[in-house]
Amino acid sequence: MEIVIGKGEKAVVVSLKGRMDAVTAPELEKQINGFIKEGESCFVINFENLEYISSAGLRVVLVIAKKLKPVNGQMLISNLKGVVKEVFEISGFTSLLQIYETEEEALKQM
């Protein structure tokens, strides 16, 4: 999985590419934890180019959301598609998290 990070004015934008599974998901957790430690609390995660997410990936998304709650942080999800979107839907994650069609729409909410 490729993780591209852009630091905007309102949020840290994280774009994911490839496959988020039990091997690759911990890297995302590590990188976002690094930003949280530096005081960042607003994240947009763009899933446009993510082809696959397993429950290990969902677990990391949930861990980040839990970590941001007590610091009044936000994690917005954008550009879900294909099987990744399907996995979010059947796992009930679409009602649990804030999800937007595009990165621009997500950034407007910040």
Add this chain to the structure above:
Amino acid sequence: MVKITKQAKIEYLHELMEFVSNNALRHGFSQKKIKEIELVTEEVLMNIISYAYENDAGDIEINCWKDNDKRFITEIVDTGKHFDVLSGKEPDLISDIDEREVGGLGLFFMKQFMDDVQYQREEGKNILTLAVQQD
């Protein structure tokens, strides 16, 4: 039928998954079906890697074939402790962020994505057989 055997370690996860997806592709399954097969396979493999052998070393064997009903079969075998994934608990799909845990999704994915799942305990082996119908 084709077969792969690897040690039950996370460093072999990708190789084992690619073995399954390449064979599903070879048998003409769609990308969507292949990803669904991968989702379930990853759950099963991670269960074995994390729990089956505790601190001992052990193997994972995977056999793949297409049966006469045009179903892609993935048979996953380990010799670890007795574990029937089909007896596992149902996942929590409704709690809010504070309460939610990602557990039990393996079983849930199986029920969602597989057309048939069979478990057998035979001669000290856990044998899980996953079947997916071709579109």
